[in-house]
Amino acid sequence: MAVNVKGLSDNARKTAIAELNARLADALALSAAIKQAHWNVKGRNFIAVHELFDTVKARLDEHVDMMAERVQVLDGVAVGTVEKVAKTSTLQEYPTDLTKAEDHIKAVCERMRDYGEKVRAAIDATDEAGDADTADLFTGASRTADKDLWFLESHLE
Numbered sequence: 001m002a003v004n005v006k007g008l009s010d011n012a013r014k015t016a017i018a019e020l021n022a023r024l025a026d027a028l029a030l031s032a033a034i035k036q037a038h039w040n041v042k043g044r045n046f047i048a049v050h051e052l053f054d055t056v057k058a059r060l061d062e063h064v065d066m067m068a069e070r071v072q073v074l075d076g077v078a079v080g081t082v083e084k085v086a087k088t089s090t091l092q093e094y095p096t097d098l099t100k101a102e103d104h105i106k107a108v109c110e111r112m113r114d115y116g117e118k119v120r121a122a123i124d125a126t127d128e129a130g131d132a133d134t135a136d137l138f139t140g141a142s143r144t145a146d147k148d149l150w151f152l153e154s155h156l157e
Contacts, residue, residue, distance in 0.1 A: 005074060008131055015129035017076035019122040023115075023138070024067045025088040028080055030115050031060050033094035037104040040096075049101045049155060053108070056148045063141040070137055091115060102156065109152050116145040 005013070038053035068078035079088075091111050098104050119142045127135035 008074075009129075012126075012130035013074050013076075016126050016131040016134040017071055017074050019125050019138075020067045020071045020074075020134065021076070021079050022088070022090070023119055023122050023141070024064065024071070024078060024080055025085045026091050026115050026118060027060060027064045027067065027141070028085045029089035029091045029094075030111050031057055031064060032085075033091070033111055034060065034108055036094050036096065037098070037108050040099055041101050041104050042099045043101040045101060045155070049105065052151065052155070053104075056108075056152065059144050059148060063137075063144060066137055067141070070134055074134075090118065105152050105155050109149060109156075112145055112149045112152065116142060116149065119145060 008016075034053050034057040038050055038057065041049050041053065043049075064080075068080060071078040091114055094111065095107060098107060119138050123135050123138040123142060126132075126138060
């Protein structure tokens with residue numbers, strides 16, 4: 001049983017650790033993709049989009065840290081090296097040849113929608129396994145991702 005947690009079954013703990021590490025890899029890949037967009041965006045509304053990417057990344061990174069720390073609370077090992085993330089992230093690789101703001105926004109939105117869908121599945125998986133606290137952590141990540149997706153997609157109108 002986990003060092004810091006009582007009342008969770010071994011299955012709940014293992015399920016949560018697996019889901020957390022899977023979504024951690026996706027969140028880190030998404031964070032890097034957003035930074036790639038931030039560095040390379042050009043065009044109309046440059047500064048607004050440039051700064052929005054940084055704001056979205058900062059909110060995502062808060063959830064990255066919570067996921068990794070929750071793994072530790074559950075007596076697991078948070079796996080977030082660049083090499084492991086590259087191998088395990090389920091998000092589509094971010095293109096490095098984009099420059100136009102609209103193209104970057106579309107590419108980031110595609111990945112955010114995919115990430116959001118997987119986080120919602122993790123809510124269900126951890127809740128069904130009996131770890132309501134991890135499900136709640138994923139709910140917060142989902143809510144933030146949905147709101148940031150709305151902010152980004154609003155630039156495409």
